Amino acid sequence: MASAHERLEPPERLVRTLGSDPACGEAAHRWLAGLAGLVQELLDRWELTLERVPAPGGRSSLVALVRQSDGTPAALKLRLPDGAAAREHAALAHWDGRSAVRVLRADEAAGALLLERLHADVSLRSLAEAKAQLEAAATLQRLWMQPADGHPFTGLAEHTAALATTLREHREQPWAADAQTVIDEALDLREGLGAGAEEDAVLLHGEYHQGKVLAGERSPWLAVGPHPLVGERAYDLAWLVQDRLDTLLASPGAPAAARRRVAKLAESLEVDRDRLRGWTLFRTAEAGAREIARGARGRGELLLEFAGLL
Numbered sequence: 406m407a408s409a410h411e412r413l414e415p416p417e418r419l420v421r422t423l424g425s426d427p428a429c430g431e432a433a434h435r436w437l438a439g440l441a442g443l444v445q446e447l448l449d450r451w452e453l454t455l456e457r458v459p460a461p462g463g464r465s466s467l468v469a470l471v472r473q474s475d476g477t478p479a480a481l482k483l484r485l486p487d488g489a490a491a492r493e494h495a496a497l498a499h500w501d502g503r504s505a506v507r508v509l510r511a512d513e514a515a516g517a518l519l520l521e522r523l524h525a526d527v528s529l530r531s532l533a534e535a536k537a538q539l540e541a542a543a544t545l546q547r548l549w550m551q552p553a554d555g556h557p558f559t560g561l562a563e564h565t566a567a568l569a570t571t572l573r574e575h576r577e578q579p580w581a582a583d584a585q586t587v588i589d590e591a592l593d594l595r596e597g598l599g600a601g602a603e604e605d606a607v608l609l610h611g612e613y614h615q616g617k618v619l620a621g622e623r624s625p626w627l628a629v630g631p632h633p634l635v636g637e638r639a640y641d642l643a644w645l646v647q648d649r650l651d652t653l654l655a656s657p658g659a660p661a662a663a664r665r666r667v668a669k670l671a672e673s674l675e676v677d678r679d680r681l682r683g684w685t686l687f688r689t690a691e692a693g694a695r696e697i698a699r700g701a702r703g704r705g706e707l708l709l710e711f712a713g714l715l
Contacts, residue, residue, distance in 0.1 A: 413441045413455070413469070416462035422699075423465070423485075436485050444469060447481060447517055451510055459525055463630070465489075470522065478522035479509055486516035489632070494518055495557050496633035499608060504547040505628045506621070523627055529615035534649060537615050541645055542673050544618055544626050549607040552635050561602040561609070561636025568691050569595050575694040580702075584694070587713045591690035594683040601680075602636045609634045614644040639676040643685040646670060647711050654707065660714040667715070686715045 415437050423433040444467075448455055452474040462468060466484040473479055484490045491513040497505055497520075510519040529537040552558060569592055575581055576588045610617070611632035621627040634640070646666045647653070656662055667685060671678035693708030 416460050418461040480520045480522050482518045484516040490516040496631045504544045524620040527620040529618045541615050552608045558633045558635045561634050562599045572691050584709045591687045595687045598683050606635045609641045613641050615648050639680040640684045642670050643688040646685040663714045686712050
């Protein structure tokens, strides 16, 4: 049987994303270059058999479908060894399978997690939008737990302060001339929101949208891929407001539809509507500027357009 060295090629999307992210730099290139060897070492150590690496895959991690020694399917996930895997492991361990994927084994130093196998090709985006939003909200609500004492997660105020600093830098770029109004509003909103971001704080998924909720065997829907933070619930709902963005922007009355989403999600999960609108605008504008800065101009402009509707 061919080794992982012979069969594993990092997905193009992962290579492209890490290669265009200045925050990753040379460390990302070294990690990608050694990825096949790391996978093979983990396969040998954990007695796993590699099946395949799904494409297009993720933007910040490699996921390989594997089987354990007893034939049980699993998923081997590898991230840059920068501490993100350790935080993801801590969040998933805290949830302990409650509406989230379970961790079977972990090597935090290597950035490696062995996860239960879910149906990667069946996410909430396979459902009609109204049903998907209901399931997404219900799943997310079960994840909002009090963090354990001594947890390793960054607070929301600190996290978003760093994002705001970078967004101010993006604002000064020539391409941002047409987006300065929405960027300025996003920065102003973040200043007002940050002061209360830690009130009634819970463990947040951090990057929650319909594509992060996959079909499972032991439970119909399970969340994957957290970027955990500790803070207010409204922040976690922001990505759900702009889910299926292309469809929403193409619909008649897109601004009213966006505002209805904010109101409906805020009401269904009992969060403050103005804070949800503010976090959605900030997160969407920040993500749009970040996408343009790394070369994904089309996606970035869509996000900034949506932020302007809010």
